[in-house]
Structure formats: C-alpha cells, structure tokens
Amino acid sequence: MKLWHLIENSQTSANQMKPVELAQFKQLLDSASKVVVFTGAGISTESGIPDFRGPNGVWKSLQPIDFNDFVASEDARRLSWRRKFSNEYRLDSAKPNSGHIAISTLVEMGKVFSVITQNVDGLHQKSGIPDTQVIEIHGNANYASCLDCDKRFELITIAEIFLPDESLPYCDVCDGLIKTATISFGQPMPIGPMMAAEAACENTDLMIVIGTSLLVYPAAGFPQLALNNGANLIMINNEVTPLDGIFDLVLHHPIGATLSALL
Ligand SMILES: [Zn+2]
Known part of the structure; x- marks a missing residue:
C-alpha cells in the first residue's frame, strides 16, 4: 500500500461520524426495541488495556x-x-471509558437488553451494567x-x-x-455463556458490533446468526473486517466518540 493511501485511511478512521451516518445510526436504533451489543478488545483499548x-x-x-x-x-x-x-x-486499575458509559446508558434506557463481550476486563459491569445483562464468552x-x-x-x-x-x-x-x-487458548468455550449469547442473537432486532475484528470463531458467527433471524447490523470498528459486507451500517471511527455522539 502506498504511503498516501495509509495517510488517507488513517485520516478517514480518525474522522468523526458524518451527519448522514449519525442519522442512519439513530434511525436503526429508533426502529429497534431489542438491541444486543457485542464488544471486543477495541472498546477497552481506549481504557488503556x-x-x-x-x-x-x-x-x-x-x-x-x-x-x-x-x-x-x-x-x-x-x-x-x-x-x-x-x-x-x-487490569484492576482500568476504568470504563466513554464507550462503555454510552452502552451502559442504552442499557439503563431499556434499549439494550444484553451485552455480549469477548473482553475479560469486567469494564461493562464497572460502567454500571448488571451482571445478569453481561455475557462473558471469554x-x-x-x-x-x-x-x-x-x-x-x-x-x-x-x-x-x-x-x-x-x-x-x-x-x-x-x-x-x-x-x-x-478462557485460555485450548480451553473449551463456556457452555452457559455461549448458549446465552446465541439466544440473544436469535432474539435481537438490532446488533451493534463494537471493537472486534470478527476473526475468532465461534464468536465471529454471532452477527450472521442475528442476521439470519432478521436483525439489522451496525459495526463500529477502527479497521475493516472480513464481515463488513453483511452490515447495514459500518462506521470506521473511534468508538467512544462515536457512541457519545449518538447520545
Ligand atoms: Zn473445587
């Protein structure tokens, strides 16, 4: 890749949401009533993890x-x-960032009923989301x-x-x-959380995928499962993922700023 492409890409990813993207995001969120959020490492790097x-x-x-x-x-x-x-x-000194707090607000509003996470840092709970609404698959x-x-x-x-x-x-x-x-490399995925995550994917009408590059299965299959059950899909991630094509809205922007702009 040529240097100016790298510069162009990094400028694009550093940009904030365009008004048209924000409008689309709001419209998808407004028309949904059973939102599931699925997070990966990207949301916690903004907390220094x-x-x-x-x-x-x-x-x-x-x-x-x-x-x-x-x-x-x-x-x-x-x-x-x-x-x-x-x-x-x-990890114990890390604090939730604006991305975690925005998700916690959506849970409190009753908009988001479940947060599936690949993260092991407990920051969703620290941001105020009850244990019962966080599904930790790792x-x-x-x-x-x-x-x-x-x-x-x-x-x-x-x-x-x-x-x-x-x-x-x-x-x-x-x-x-x-x-x-x-859950370590080589360790079986936990049955309870995996079943809870699949049930959430089957019952949602909008899944928002945040900060995961969707490279690790079985977790990478969650958006496809939600899509098969008729859900809309939004992706917020600072880099392109192999599954971007199945999403209704793809936002290559910083996570905290993007979610905060929504609220
Ligand atoms: Zn024992």
Missing part, C-alpha cells in the same frame, strides 16, 4: 499458556500466576475459579498463597486446580 490478540497484541511478544499445559504442568501454572501478579498486565480476569467445581476465588486470596514462595493454589472444597476465570 492492551489488545492481546490484535496485530500489535501482547500475544505476539509473549507466548500464551495453552490450557492443556496449564492442567498438565506445575511449571506452566507457576508461570501463569507469576505473569498474573506481575504489574505489567494488571470469562473474567478479575477473579479465579476452580476448574472442577467452579467455586470462585478472589485474586487477593490466591496472591496470599502464591506470592511468598510460589505455592500453587488448590480448591478448598474439591482439591481441584484453580485458574484465572478466563
């Missing part, structure tokens, strides 16, 4: 720990907890759980066990392995 899987993502420089290795190897589990408690990728990095009985453990509890001498934590109920409550 790195995009782990993206082109400049953390996983390009740091090898992810496969789920099977985590289960099989004490060394892999130690490495996993060591990384978790190193300050570099801590889990949550702000706590841990037992792989066998699913008991929840707070990270502070695990830190107290692990940090003094790298002792590995085990479940006090069933002696199972404890792992951060995210």
Whole structure:
C-alpha cells in the first residue's frame, strides 16, 4: 500500500461520524426495541488495556499458556500466576471509558437488553451494567475459579498463597486446580455463556458490533446468526473486517466518540 493511501485511511478512521451516518445510526436504533451489543478488545483499548490478540497484541511478544499445559504442568501454572501478579498486565486499575458509559446508558434506557463481550476486563459491569445483562464468552480476569467445581476465588486470596514462595493454589472444597476465570487458548468455550449469547442473537432486532475484528470463531458467527433471524447490523470498528459486507451500517471511527455522539 502506498504511503498516501495509509495517510488517507488513517485520516478517514480518525474522522468523526458524518451527519448522514449519525442519522442512519439513530434511525436503526429508533426502529429497534431489542438491541444486543457485542464488544471486543477495541472498546477497552481506549481504557488503556492492551489488545492481546490484535496485530500489535501482547500475544505476539509473549507466548500464551495453552490450557492443556496449564492442567498438565506445575511449571506452566507457576508461570501463569507469576505473569498474573506481575504489574505489567494488571487490569484492576482500568476504568470504563466513554464507550462503555454510552452502552451502559442504552442499557439503563431499556434499549439494550444484553451485552455480549469477548473482553475479560469486567469494564461493562464497572460502567454500571448488571451482571445478569453481561455475557462473558471469554470469562473474567478479575477473579479465579476452580476448574472442577467452579467455586470462585478472589485474586487477593490466591496472591496470599502464591506470592511468598510460589505455592500453587488448590480448591478448598474439591482439591481441584484453580485458574484465572478466563478462557485460555485450548480451553473449551463456556457452555452457559455461549448458549446465552446465541439466544440473544436469535432474539435481537438490532446488533451493534463494537471493537472486534470478527476473526475468532465461534464468536465471529454471532452477527450472521442475528442476521439470519432478521436483525439489522451496525459495526463500529477502527479497521475493516472480513464481515463488513453483511452490515447495514459500518462506521470506521473511534468508538467512544462515536457512541457519545449518538447520545
Ligand atoms: Zn473445587
């Protein structure tokens, strides 16, 4: 790609919504009553959280720990907890940004009934959306759980066990392995959230996809599922995705500013 094309593209993506786009967005939103929002890493990068899987993502420089290795190897589990408690990728100080807050407002207005997210940062809940309306298909990095009985453990509890001498934590109920409550590479998708997400896609009349490049299946199939059930589709993402063609409205603009302009 020639340099001026790059410049042109970056200027386009930095632009705000055009009046005609805003009018289309409002019209699609006004004519919908059961909106589902589906978010990916792009919405949280505006809160300073790195995009782990993206082109400049953390996983390009740091090898992810496969789920099977985590289960099989004490060394892999130690490495996993060591990384978790190193300050570099801590999520707990991140705050919701204007994009999260705009979605939370739409939920409060009764317009959006469900938020499906690939993010593990818990920022939708921190922005005020009740747990029951957030579907986390990749889990949550702000706590841990037992792989066998699913008991929840707070990270502070695990830190107290692990940090003094790298002792590995085990479940006090069933002696199972404890792992951060995210879905790792190689780990099966969680059945409950996946079923809830599919049901939301089948019941929505407008799906707004935000900040995901739709490269990872099965999540990338959600917009198609909503479309098959007659929903309209809006995309807000700063780069082109392979599925842009199936959307009624595609906005290659910054997320927070775009959603704030809507409200
Ligand atoms: Zn257990």
